[in-house]
Amino acid sequence: MNKKISAMYFSPTGTTKKVVSGIAQKISENINGEVTINNIDFTLPEVRKESVAFTGKDVVVIGTPVIAGRVPNVLLKYLNSISGNGALAISIVVYGNRNYDDAAIELKDILESNGFKVIAAGAFIGEHSFSKTLAQNRPDEKDMAIVSDFAHKIYAKITSEDDIQTVVVKGNKPYGKYYTPKNENGVPVDIRKVTPKTNSNCTDCKVCASVCPMGSIDYEDVSKLNGICIKCCACIKSCPTEAKYFDDKDYLRHKYELEVEFASRREPELFL
Known part of the structure; x- marks a missing residue:
């Protein structure tokens, strides 16, 4: 396979990085010869000041966390500055065990609108940003075994299909509204301006x-x-x-609610 592998991620607490880097590494291990992975960590703002362009010779694994069921809106400007130019893409979203809602389809749409051919996608689980107990230490060993198998199937798709098909992912169009927590009376609360x-x-x-x-x-x-x-x-x-x-009381109530209501383990969903 005559392709260059890139891993791109926004990963403040390292969970998305672990999944995206794991997929890119496992794909590269299937390629004969030494392959250098191009890592683009766009977590910090300085990196997001410069756009990136790819070509049809590239395979790009790109991932973001899910915030309120969507791709983080603070990333939209940067994501829309990336030029695919026919590059193959694997789009990854990582969420904290509640739900990824429409984030997977949104990221796929963004990439396709910017010239990528999205051939695989995944929704993985990472330890929730609010919590040290919700999806604790995920992605864990079981998740990373799924990452490895997923990467093997992606490599097989890339190398066995003359006309590589794009992938269909779950989600709604138009996208749903951003997930909003509620107080004890069931009234929506806005925690966007809450600060540490x-x-x-x-x-x-x-x-x-x-x-x-x-x-x-x-x-x-x-x-x-x-x-x-x-x-x-x-x-x-x-x-x-x-x-x-x-x-903040609304933030803390929402954190507790998430930890109680969504404690049951969810598993990654893969689209290939």
Whole structure:
């Protein structure tokens, strides 16, 4: 197979990276000879300032997390700047065990509208950004075994079909509305402007500022935000002293609700 392999991902807490990189690595292992994977991590804002272009000689595994059942809207401008030019794409969404809703079909549509030929897609589960218990430590060993098998089937499709067919994925058109949490009275609540707090455990190590995908945490005073918060919780999960936290009652109620109602293990869904 005379193709170049690229792995592209937005992955604040590493779950999407693990799935996307795993698929790209396993595809490359099927190719005779030494293959170098082109890794494009567009998690941090500086990377998203430059567009990327591919050609028909490329195979691109591209993944994003699911936020409120959709592709994160903060990524739309960047994703629409990427030029496929006939490259083959495997589109991946990773969600926190609730539901991926219309994210899979949305990502596929974005890629196809920008010149990619989407030949496979998957919806995988990663530890929920809000929680340390919901889908804890996923993608886990079982998930990664599915990643390996999926990659093998993708390679077989690429190498056995003269006219490689595009894939059909689950989802609605038009896309559904963004998922909205509700309070104890069943009234929708808006947690988009909720931001993390910083407690006295903070040692000013700057880790939180360095991992924020929006570049919103003030480097000089990490207790301040200079931009939006997408609730990826990279700052919380990466803090070595557990200094970052949320205290908004609607956010905390939603987190608890997710952990209780969606505790049962969901499995990846693959489209090939």
